[in-house]
Amino acid sequence: MSIRLLALIPVAAAISLALSAAVEAVALPLFLDTTGTILATALAGPGVGIATGVVTSAVNSLRNPTFWPFVVVQIIVALYAWIAARAGLFRGLRTAVPAGLGLGVIASITSTPISYVVFGCSTTSGIALATAVGKALGLSPLGACFFGSFVSDFGDKAVTFALVTSVLHALPRRTAARFPWALRAIGAS
Amino acid sequence: MRRLHPFTLLAIAGALPALAWTLPAPWGGLATAVLAFALTLTPGASPRLPVFRTALVTAAPFWVFLLLLHDVASTVAIGLRITTMVASFVWLMAALAPSRLVEAMVAAGWGASVAYLFAATLSAVPLLRARARRIVDAQRCRGLSPRGGVASRLRALRALALPLVLSALHEVDERALALETRGLVPGVRRTPLAPPPDSALQRIGRWGLVTVCAAALVWRVTWSG
Amino acid sequence: MVRLTLDRVTFWYPATKAPALRDVSLDVAAGEVVALVGTVGAGTSTLLLVAADLAPRVIGGRLEGRVHFEAPEEASGGRRIVLPTPWTQVSGMAFTVWDEVAFGPANLGWSREEIARHVDRALAKLGIAHLASREPAALSGGELQRVMIAGILAMDPGLLLLDEPTAELDPAGARILWQLVRELARGGAGVLVATSDSDAIPEFADRVIWLELGRVAAAGAPALVADEALCAAELGTTVADTWRMAGLAAPYPATVADAVRRWPAR
Numbered sequence: 001m002s003i004r005l006l007a008l009i010p011v012a013a014a015i016s017l018a019l020s021a022a023v024e025a026v027a028l029p030l031f032l033d034t035t036g037t038i039l040a041t042a043l044a045g046p047g048v049g050i051a052t053g054v055v056t057s058a059v060n061s062l063r064n065p066t067f068w069p070f071v072v073v074q075i076i077v078a079l080y081a082w083i084a085a086r087a088g089l090f091r092g093l094r095t096a097v098p099a100g101l102g103l104g105v106i107a108s109i110t111s112t113p114i115s116y117v118v119f120g121c122s123t124t125s126g127i128a129l130a131t132a133v134g135k136a137l138g139l140s141p142l143g144a145c146f147f148g149s150f151v152s153d154f155g156d157k158a159v160t161f162a163l164v165t166s167v168l169h170a171l172p173r174r175t176a177a178r179f180p181w182a183l184r185a186i187g188a189s
Numbered sequence: 190m191r192r193l194h195p196f197t198l199l200a201i202a203g204a205l206p207a208l209a210w211t212l213p214a215p216w217g218g219l220a221t222a223v224l225a226f227a228l229t230l231t232p233g234a235s236p237r238l239p240v241f242r243t244a245l246v247t248a249a250p251f252w253v254f255l256l257l258l259h260d261v262a263s264t265v266a267i268g269l270r271i272t273t274m275v276a277s278f279v280w281l282m283a284a285l286a287p288s289r290l291v292e293a294m295v296a297a298g299w300g301a302s303v304a305y306l307f308a309a310t311l312s313a314v315p316l317l318r319a320r321a322r323r324i325v326d327a328q329r330c331r332g333l334s335p336r337g338g339v340a341s342r343l344r345a346l347r348a349l350a351l352p353l354v355l356s357a358l359h360e361v362d363e364r365a366l367a368l369e370t371r372g373l374v375p376g377v378r379r380t381p382l383a384p385p386p387d388s389a390l391q392r393i394g395r396w397g398l399v400t401v402c403a404a405a406l407v408w409r410v411t412w413s414g
Numbered sequence: 415m416v417r418l419t420l421d422r423v424t425f426w427y428p429a430t431k432a433p434a435l436r437d438v439s440l441d442v443a444a445g446e447v448v449a450l451v452g453t454v455g456a457g458t459s460t461l462l463l464v465a466a467d468l469a470p471r472v473i474g475g476r477l478e479g480r481v482h483f484e485a486p487e488e489a490s491g492g493r494r495i496v497l498p499t500p501w502t503q504v505s506g507m508a509f510t511v512w513d514e515v516a517f518g519p520a521n522l523g524w525s526r527e528e529i530a531r532h533v534d535r536a537l538a539k540l541g542i543a544h545l546a547s548r549e550p551a552a553l554s555g556g557e558l559q560r561v562m563i564a565g566i567l568a569m570d571p572g573l574l575l576l577d578e579p580t581a582e583l584d585p586a587g588a589r590i591l592w593q594l595v596r597e598l599a600r601g602g603a604g605v606l607v608a609t610s611d612s613d614a615i616p617e618f619a620d621r622v623i624w625l626e627l628g629r630v631a632a633a634g635a636p637a638l639v640a641d642e643a644l645c646a647a648e649l650g651t652t653v654a655d656t657w658r659m660a661g662l663a664a665p666y667p668a669t670v671a672d673a674v675r676r677w678p679a680r
Contacts, residue, residue, distance in 0.1 A: 003374060007365040366472060366495070382520055
């Protein structure tokens with residue numbers, strides 16, 4: 001791995017973990033904690049993306065250990081983002097937002113069994129509350145759990161994909177050209 | 190406890206939750222939770238009471254949500270496991286300085302790159318968070334408010350997130366150049382500056398913990414389903 | 415002996431059409447301090463990256479011409495660069511200033527005794543031994559800049575490349591740094607430094623190279639910083655500029671001492 005890609009990973013992981021400060025300021029129910037993983041994948045390919053996801057989960061677990069099992073979701077996100085980049089879905093918001101919604105479905109399918117088996121769906125407070133709502137609506141425990149993950153992931157991943165697309169297009173060409181996949185991801189080469 | 194090798198501390202903090210999930214509920218979880226809380230009271234994890242209290246406060250909300258979602262028996266079973274996990278990690282954070290973990294990784298021959306990824310993320314997060322707060326303050330002066338519809342909030346979020354992400358990406362090049370000129374090239378054999386002392390006893394202890402966890406898993410899978 | 419030679423070097427950054435350096439030739443030998451001056455975008459930083467073997471090897475892009483670096487076998491450090499902004503150069507792997515300075519030497523695989531000797535000496539040279547146990551993240555810009563310079567000095571470079579090394583320093587700190595640069599050259603190192611501190615150039619540099627739009631516009635003795643053309647480009651020393659604006663005749667004096675000598679004969 002080149003030294004530049006090595007330097008990208010901690011920066012991308014720190015982006016995922018620092019964006020919560022921006023989210024708090026606008027009071028939206030979002031996490032954006034896969035932004036760095038998706039961005040690193042679009043800039044530098046799946047290997048760098050997976051490494052970013054794993055490092056993000058590891059450092060996030062220091063704050064709250066219950067995040068660690070969800071490292072699996074970060075890896076799935078990196079692989080999905082890679083396919084999306086190859087398919088040219090970062091070329092504009094019209095393709096990026098539906099792609100993000102698709103990731104929302106896949107991410108909640110991945111996180112539901114982890115959340116259900118390991119934590120009885122009680123992980124982060126937002127998801128747990130949505131799960132409680134699902135239960136009140138008469139869903140089965142596993143169904144309520146999926147409902148909880150889905151409600152919180154669906155919008156989050158769409159916004160994340162839109163944000164990454166904005167970043168890729170706002171990046172000056174000269175900077176973008178220094179990452180191996182950036183120009184191809186936005187269809188500029 | 191602070192004197193123990195970082196890998197020994199990690200092994201203990203990893204083994205307790207692993208056992209909590211493999212041993213039969215609720216007694217397995219109760220035993221591991223008690224052990225984990227005992228750790229938060231050990232000398233070395235100082236000052237002692239805040240560690241204990243932090244563990245308690247972090248674990249409490251899970252119990253509330255579990256009660257909302259499950260019956261009492263499952264609440265106790267799952268709650269004890271989560272409590273074990275939370276308490277052993279809170280203890281680990283108090284007992285293990287990141288610098289010692291990095292030194293241990295370098296000394297164990299993990300390659301400086303892996304240690305770098307971990308340590309550099311740890312030190313970059315507070316820097317970027319501080320920058321995010323500065324951007325938020327600046328945008329507040331220009332009239333950003335957390336009100337209005339979802340669309341206007343999303344636009345506001347974009348105005349906050351975009352400069353943060355772009356400025357961070359611009360730094361990647363300089364970081365890479367600085368690392369390269371200071372000799373952190375992939376595959377370098379770095380000299381550990383202060384390798385934490387290890388002992389045969391601790392090595393045996395670590396392998397012992399791994400063996401116990403594996404045995405518990407095998408026992409659980411083959412005998413009690 | 416350490417020697418860096420650039421022979422008709424032209425360099426393009428990735429995805430750019432106009433070269434950042436055009437047909438640049440220069441030579442830096444052991445024991446010599448060469449100052450690079452130029453306005454923003456002139457190519458001084460790019461030239462340093464090429465000299466440090468970071469462009470195009472790490473940064474990408476395309477280079478025409480020849481870069482040759484010669485160092486004796488025992489030169490432990492080779493060529494090393496100190497970049498302009500200290501914050502992005504912090505390794506992120508050190509939790510004290512001492513460890514931060516030791517980061518480079520440790521990567522060279524030296525023994526712990528050797529590392530300690532070099533780190534302590536570098537900290538003393540920059541006058542920051544008292545910061546050794548502080549956390550790098552808690553330092554001021556000037557302190558951090560000195561830490562980063564110490565981090566490179568501790569690697570014992572044969573050729574030292576400095577990009578605006580006094581940008582974060584106060585005047586006293588800058589003076590100490592320029593004295594240190596002279597001392598390093600006396601010790602046998604070659605130094606190539608890009609600086610906008612023109613006033614200091616006559617006291618520390620052996621030669622000056624003026625870059626404009628990527629080309630060498632002029633090169634010569636330190637007195638070049640009192641040249642009419644450099645003053646017109648706002649790169650001259652304060653004394654030369656004052657002399658010029660007062661309408662006094664060229665050649666202008668570069669320093670106060672020159673001006674005092676020239677005053678009776680004006």
